[in-house]
Amino acid sequence: MWWLPAATPTCLAAGAPISKRVDCYHGCMVEGEVLVMRWTFWQERRRLGEAKKPGPGANQDKEGAGERLTVGSVNVTSLTDNWKLLEPLAVDVWLLHKFWFHQHEAAGLPHALGQGAK
Amino acid sequence: MKQLGFHMLWGKEQSDGTTLVGIAVKDGRARVLELPGLPKEWLERVVAALWTPAVGVSVVLVSMYGFTSPTAAQKTSLNHLLLWLLELSEEKGAVQWMIGGDLNVQLHELPATYWLAATGWKDVHDGATCVAARTIRARRIDAVLCNRHVQSRIKEVELIWDAGFPVHAVQLVKVQGGPPPKHRVWKAGRQYGEEVLPKKEHQGLASNLLRSTRSDWDKACGGQCDVGHH
Numbered sequence: 001m002w003w004l005p006a007a008t009p010t011c012l013a014a015g016a017p018i019s020k021r022v023d024c025y026h027g028c029m030v031e032g033e034v035l036v037m038r039w040t041f042w043q044e045r046r047r048l049g050e051a052k053k054p055g056p057g058a059n060q061d062k063e064g065a066g067e068r069l070t071v072g073s074v075n076v077t078s079l080t081d082n083w084k085l086l087e088p089l090a091v092d093v094w095l096l097h098k099f100w101f102h103q104h105e106a107a108g109l110p111h112a113l114g115q116g117a118k
Numbered sequence: 119m120k121q122l123g124f125h126m127l128w129g130k131e132q133s134d135g136t137t138l139v140g141i142a143v144k145d146g147r148a149r150v151l152e153l154p155g156l157p158k159e160w161l162e163r164v165v166a167a168l169w170t171p172a173v174g175v176s177v178v179l180v181s182m183y184g185f186t187s188p189t190a191a192q193k194t195s196l197n198h199l200l201l202w203l204l205e206l207s208e209e210k211g212a213v214q215w216m217i218g219g220d221l222n223v224q225l226h227e228l229p230a231t232y233w234l235a236a237t238g239w240k241d242v243h244d245g246a247t248c249v250a251a252r253t254i255r256a257r258r259i260d261a262v263l264c265n266r267h268v269q270s271r272i273k274e275v276e277l278i279w280d281a282g283f284p285v286h287a288v289q290l291v292k293v294q295g296g297p298p299p300k301h302r303v304w305k306a307g308r309q310y311g312e313e314v315l316p317k318k319e320h321q322g323l324a325s326n327l328l329r330s331t332r333s334d335w336d337k338a339c340g341g342q343c344d345v346g347h348h
Contacts, residue, residue, distance in 0.1 A: 014165030067295035068273065069145060073181075073262045074287040079140065082148040085282040091290060092145040093169060094124075095181035095218035097260075100136040101128070 071095065121190070129181070130322055139165045139181045143202035146171035151178060173295030175214065177268060178207070184259075193223055201231040204237060207265055214268035220260050220286065235343035238266035242275045247287045262289050271295075 072091040076082040079099040086094060127150050129139035139162075141148065151166040163183045170176045180203065185192040200217075206209045207215045225231045225241060234240075241263055246256030262273065274292040 020167060024285065066254065069171050069174065069293050070294050071177075071179070071218070071262075071291045072214060073260065073289045073291075074281075074283065075183075075220045075260060076283065082283065086142075089278070089281065089290065092143070092171065093148075093179060095141040095216075095262075096140040096142060097183040097218070097220040098138060099140060100138070101140070105290060 069093070073097075127165060127167045130162045131333055132162050138162055138183050139168075141167045141179055141181050142167060142332055143167070143169055148179075155202070157195065157199060157202070159195055164199070170275070171295060174271070174293075177214040177216060178210070180215070180217040180219070182217065182221070184220060184222035186222050188222055193227065196221060196223060197228045197230045200228065201233060204230070204234060204239070208237065212267050213324075214271070215263075215265040216268055216291070217263040218261070222259050224257055224259055234263065238269075239263050240266075241271060242272060242291050243277060244291065245277045246288065247277065250285050260286060260289065262291055264291075267291065 041054040070091045071093045072086070074086070075097045076086070076099040079096065079101045082099070098117060124142045124144050125148055127141040127143065128137045129149060131137055146168040146169060149168045151168045153164065153166050157166060160182070163185075164180065165182075166178060166180045168176055169179050182199075184196055188196065203217060204216075207213065241258075241261045243262070244258065246258045247260035248258070249256045262275075271294040272291060273294055274290075276290040276292075278288040278290060
């Protein structure tokens with residue numbers, strides 16, 4: 001079972017020595033510092049029989065169920081050479097890796113690609 | 119092409135005036151997300167953006183390009199980078215994160231993978247993404263990592279090999295826009311129903327798990343292996 005501390009004590013801060021952090025974590029009290037265990041997390045879960053009964057509005061959140069966004073990830077090598085390959089895929093967002101692109105071309109590219117920076 | 123309407127977010131310019139990573143956003147709005155503390159060797163290889171689509175809530179997008187044929191030190195550096203991004207994301211609460219990159223390393227070669235798994239991150243697919251002429255076996259060195267807040271929105275993932283790109287496959291992830299997705303919970307009457315997971319049930323969970331995992335890792339190393347903080 002994982003213990004869930006409510007907040008990071010100072011001895012677990014990024015700058016603290018690892019040994020101190022480990023000591024702090026494996027013991028509940030180090031040098032007078034008390035770790036508050038927030039295991040009430042598990043108790044707050046909704047239990048069997050406590051769920052709301054489905055009513056007339058139960059399906060309201062189905063709005064927007066058909067709205068899809070597409071994120072693409074691709075190694076393009078050259079943005080200017082490969083952009084035409086990306087275009088037919090009709091993706092909302094592209095994460096592009098390894099593309100080479102000269103910054104001095106940036107002034108012209110937004111016009112080539114569309115509306116430019118927002 | 120003038121009608122495409124993409125907004126480009128560039129990575130840091132290299133000394134030769136070229137850029138290695140970028141994010142192209144068509145739908146909604148996006149701005150570059152500064153990553154204070156990003157290790158120096160990754161400044162030109164990582165770019166992040168906060169994307170707010172026209173439908174749905176904002177997503178942090180990260181594009182990264184790993185070192186080609188990385189040395190042991192560069193693999194270690196990549197490992198640290200992923201841990202650093204992981205901690206950064208968990209500090210932000212229930213924010214959706216997607217990290218797409220050509221890592222030039224398979225995930226199982228990185229210890230950070232276990233930490234990613236322990237905190238609910240997943241790669242969207244397990245198929246190979248890279249086949250070069252001299253490659254004996256296809257490898258998955260391109261990953262699209264999603265934290266648990268975006269996973270429930272993923273509806274479809276596709277690997278495309280015939281888009282025309284050499285060596286690498288294109289990965290497409292279709293995500294659900296609109297309000298937060300529902301989770302199936304057991305309801306009275308012995309049936310499953312759908313409810314939005316209360317925020318209190320996932321607040322801080324991963325960051326706490328991460329601390330536990332870090333603690334176990336440190337303990338296993340006998341306090342000798344500090345990782346992740348840059």
